[in-house]
Amino acid sequence: xxxxxxxxxxxxxxxxxxxxxxxxxxxxxxxxxxxxxxxxxxxxxxxxxxxxxxxxxxxxxxxxxxxxxxxxxxxxxxxxxxxxxxxxxxxxxxxxxxxxxxxxxxxxxxxxxxxxxxxxxxxxxxxxxxxxxxxxxxxxxxxxxxxxxxxxxxxxxxxxxxxxxxxxxxxxxxxxxxxxxxxxxxxxxxxxxxxxxx
Ligand code: GTP
Ligand code: MG
Numbered sequence: 001x002x003x004x005x006x007x008x009x010x011x012x013x014x015x016x017x018x019x020x021x022x023x024x025x026x027x028x029x030x031x032x033x034x035x036x037x038x039x040x041x042x043x044x045x046x047x048x049x050x051x052x053x054x055x056x057x058x059x060x061x062x063x064x065x066x067x068x069x070x071x072x073x074x075x076x077x078x079x080x081x082x083x084x085x086x087x088x089x090x091x092x093x094x095x096x097x098x099x100x101x102x103x104x105x106x107x108x109x110x111x112x113x114x115x116x117x118x119x120x121x122x123x124x125x126x127x128x129x130x131x132x133x134x135x136x137x138x139x140x141x142x143x144x145x146x147x148x149x150x151x152x153x154x155x156x157x158x159x160x161x162x163x164x165x166x167x168x169x170x171x172x173x174x175x176x177x178x179x180x181x182x183x184x185x186x187x188x189x190x191x192x193x194x195x196x197x198x
Pocket of ligand 2: 036037038051052077080
């Protein structure tokens with residue numbers, strides 16, 4: 001798949017407003033500020049395709065990017081969850097939209113779950129893994145910001161997450177990733193290729 005050809009398609013606040021549900025898409029989910037939008041920019045080799053920010057909660061809509069011109073292959077940047085400053089009612093509302101999207105989107109082929117390697121498997125990360133498991137939706141975990149740890153510590157973190165998710169090893173793959181250092185790009189693209197090929 002030619003990820004460099006990615007272009008912004010549209011933003012949607014809810015499932016009902018998403019673009020036509022055909023072809024195949026891969027969605028990036030994860031805690032607010034984990035590095036989802038940065039990962040999309042890294043994989044597509046574009047600096048500012050998905051908007052990134054130091055301020056958590058930057059991405060508040062479901063953002064769609066097409067790969068190539070035919071609209072049938074898409075990357076999806078989901079809003080982050082768990083941002084402390086958002087009122088509880090807004091958090092619950094967004095969790096409902098996320099559940100609706102995951103359960104209702106027929107073209108969704110796989111979920112990229114982005115987790116800061118220093119803070120993996122938050123409570124809602126685990127909820128999301130449960131939802132994915134309910135529908136046999138494959139998940140690829142990016143343990144990102146790996147550049148923040150020494151190589152040995154990063155490998156340990158990877159091993160610990162693998163051990164904790166052993167029961168889901170048929171559905172879940174896990175790797176280290178760094179947008180800053182562009183590490184793990186080939187491995188991630190290979191997994192996405194498997195989902196987006198027809
Ligand atoms: P929301 O849209 O708020 O949910 O956040 P997000 O998950 O899209 O995070 P985003 O990509 O905006 O990145 C958040 C912050 O982390 C930014 O300051 C990024 O520069 C930084 N960041 C992202 N990836 C990496 C990485 O691999 N290494 C380092 N050192 N910083 C990173
Ligand atoms: Mg974002």
